[in-house]
Amino acid sequence: MEQKEFSCPFRRAFGPEMCGMHRRLHEMMAAPGQRMMPVIRGAGIPVDIRDLEDEVAVVADLPGVASGDVAVRLTGPRTLRITVRQREEEREGYAVRERLSGEMTRVVNLPAEVTDEGAAAALRNGVLAVRLRKVLEEQGVEIPIREG
Template sequence: MARIDRGPYRTIWQDFDDLMAEMENRFQSMLGGIGARGEEIRGRVVPAVRDFRVDVRDHEDEVIVVADLPGVEKEDVAVRITDPLHLEIASTRTSETGEEGQDFFMRERIYGQMSRMVLLPAEVTEENAAASFKNGVLEVRLKKVPAEIGTTIPID
């Protein structure tokens, strides 16, 4: 079985998804696609993956999230802070017009809704948050919540 590189920001569910995809691929090759999930093209079943990969950096006073979204337009991407430790990225990738009726030999590119909840390494705030999208790469910069050090003691 493939080795999983467990970075410091991966969740157990991401590892589980990777293991399930690996098992699905092995069953597909063993059974020739019988009973596997996904789209069947000329007898080959392509697994339906509705996910994308991200990099998360804990950099000084900010958290930087970079996501690869090839073939997605800027207007079809939504980014939202759900709570101080989670960022949600959602996108829609539409099929090129006229492709539905074509006779594909193999089709691996996935179209439709994709979303990802990203666990952040530190609490962030929406103030001064910035996002850019260029050549299918989304970069989100989030300011960390300043940690208060020490406590104030009132004087009587």
Template sequence: MLWNELDEMLAEWEDRVHSTMATGTSLPAVVGPALRGECRVDVWEEDEEVIIAADLPGVEKPEVSIRLVDPQILEIRIEKKVDYEEKEEPDYYVRERIAGNMQRRVYLPSEVVDEGATATFRNGVLEVRFKKLARETGTVIPIE
């Protein structure tokens, strides 16, 4: 279907833009998903944590799965069931609500670890908390 091809092209565009920009720039995280109508997210840091909040209206908890792809990428997957029981899809005049499968990769501002991560889902809002990866600052220089 044409829309699926467009979604794939936009996802590839988002990945290419992100790979060419400096770490921490949020342009792809804002522009790409907004163009595709995906879930909207907020990402912020507090002390030793990175927090992600995603709006998933109309989605039930069992339809959502999350996975830390690498220390700076969270993947949110949704498998949304259709709202109708008919054998054929209705002839929509306007269709903007998410139905079917969706995947969103969220680029994080710091490297995180999955150990001790928590996730909650209340009133259509997914909140995920990760501990930042502890890194020593500076370099130990041996004394001769």
């Protein structure tokens, strides 16, 4: 089989070392049955975040994951951590294997401060829905101060 020459758009600007990295990256992405790094594939756990009037809603796609394999933790007033532990399946018989196994974590920066009071999480049909109440800002009316 004739080897096709690899085209490198970086040779002139960065030299042959960058071309080698570029070639290896393309080979890794094209190799059948190889796991691609989560960074290349995206965030790993895709989420939608909604800033509602009195709460923050986080929805994450977790296809094929059981509720016992998911942990949701509020690590700070504006930070939520979702951890998924996928069981390792047998390695024999795969022609291509792209689905990840092992542990994945996604740290979500929330748009407002929230509290764990009244927090709720549910996993249904591969979709995780987390609802968190916002921390109430101080209520009341400010009284202006006059001089003299």
